[in-house]
Structures are given as structure tokens and as C-alpha cells.
Amino acid sequence: MVIRQCNFSLTNGKISVIIYVIETNLIKEEIKLRRIAVCPGSFDPVTLGHLDIITRASRLFDKVIVLISRNAGKSQPSFTATERMIMIESVTRGLDNVVIDILDGLLADYVKNVGAIAIVKGLRAVSDFEYEFQMALANKKLYSGAETVFLTTTAENMYLSSSVVKQIAYFGGDISHFVPETILDDIQRRLIK
Numbered sequence: 001m002v003i004r005q006c007n008f009s010l011t012n013g014k015i016s017v018i019i020y021v022i023e024t025n026l027i028k029e030e031i032k033l034r035r036i037a038v039c040p041g042s043f044d045p046v047t048l049g050h051l052d053i054i055t056r057a058s059r060l061f062d063k064v065i066v067l068i069s070r071n072a073g074k075s076q077p078s079f080t081a082t083e084r085m086i087m088i089e090s091v092t093r094g095l096d097n098v099v100i101d102i103l104d105g106l107l108a109d110y111v112k113n114v115g116a117i118a119i120v121k122g123l124r125a126v127s128d129f130e131y132e133f134q135m136a137l138a139n140k141k142l143y144s145g146a147e148t149v150f151l152t153t154t155a156e157n158m159y160l161s162s163s164v165v166k167q168i169a170y171f172g173g174d175i176s177h178f179v180p181e182t183i184l185d186d187i188q189r190r191l192i193k
């Protein structure tokens with residue numbers, strides 16, 4: 001229990017004390033609600049590597065927003081933003097604190113607007129580091145209220161990327177080890193040459 005306000009008054013020579021209290025649990029709830037993380041990416045398409053990072057982030061934060069964002073450095077995506085959203089929704093259905101959104105703008109602005117405290121990214125190998133480091137610093141400069149948190153990928157997802165999945169699927173290879181089973185057919189149907 002926490003005393004938030006305490007008023008004293010003098011009436012007819014008597015001192016009255018009014019104490020306003022609020023429950024500690026309420027304060028904890030307020031704090032908890034603020035622990036929102038944004039997990040941005042192209043997700044074109046979502047892979048088991050992405051799903052692993054999203055799942056682990058959902059255990060660290062109270063709410064995780066998987067944000068389908070535009071990477072200006074990449075060419076036209078293979079799947080529309082809505083298609084990517086449907087796929088991510090179907091593979092994250094079991095994660096109660098995960099929601100999906102689409103952004104066509106600056107990540108830092110979005111993070112600020114939703115009151116997120118973290119940007120969660122998966123880090124695969126040294127090759128990812130320079131690019132991710134640059135983005136983390138740029139985002140921090142644009143909005144200093146959130147930290148970029150890197151989760152290292154598992155060893156089996158170290159080499160995995162949406163581009164690798166697309167390359168393999170395009171030439172008819174087996175991508176069942178790389179993407180969630182529930183969306184395997186959808187991805188193959190679209191990508192196969």
C-alpha cells in the first residue's frame with residue numbers, strides 16, 4: 001500500500017487527517033503496462049528465425065508489437081504488407097501479448113507514439129552487426145526514449161534469412177526447415193518459379 005497524498009485540516013480545534021492511499025499492485029500494473037517493445041522488420045516472409053526472436057521478446061516484455069516496416073534499401077517485397085501481416089498473425093496466435101502492425105514511416109516516430117521502451121532485433125552474425133549498430137544509433141538519435149535490444153539468434157537460425165528462404169523456394173528447394181509449417185504452402189505457392 002502506498003500513501004499518495006496526505007491532507008491536514010483544523011476544524012473547531014480538531015485536527016483531521018485525510019490520507020489518500022493507492023494499492024501497490026496498481027502502481028506495479030501502471031509500470032508493467034509501459035513495458036512495450038517493438039520488433040520491426042521486413043518479414044518478407046516471416047521465418048522460424050523471426051518467430052524465435054518474437055517468442056523470446058514476448059517473455060521479456062509485457063507487450064510486443066511486431067511491426068512490418070519498409071526497408072528503403074531493399075527492392076519491392078514479394079508479399080504485400082497485408083499478406084505478411086496475415087502470415088505473422090497465424091504463426092503468433094499462441095502468444096497472447098503479441099500484436100501486429102504495419103508501418104510506412106519512420107520507426108523512431110512509431111516507437112515514440114506507442115510509448116515503447118525497446119526496439120528488439122535479432123542478431124545473427126558479425127555481418128549483421130555493423131548495419132544493426134548503425135540503425136540502433138540512428139534510432140537513438142531520432143528518439144532517445146527507447147533502447148535497441150539485440151537477441152542473439154539460436155545456432156540453427158544463424159544463417160537463416162527471408163532472402164535465403166526466397167532463393168531456395170524459387171528454385172523448388174525444400175524450405176520446410178526454415179518457415180513455420182502453417183504458412184509453408186502459402187509461401188511455396190507464391191514463390192516457386
Ligand code: PNS
Pocket residue numbers: 040041042043069070071072074105106107108134135136138139
Ligand atoms: O528485416 P529488415 O529489412 O532488416 O528490417 C529493417 C527495418 C525494416 C527494421 C528498417 O529498415 C526500418 O526500421 N525501416 C523503417 C524506416 C526507418 O525508420 N528507417 C530508418 C532506420 S534507422
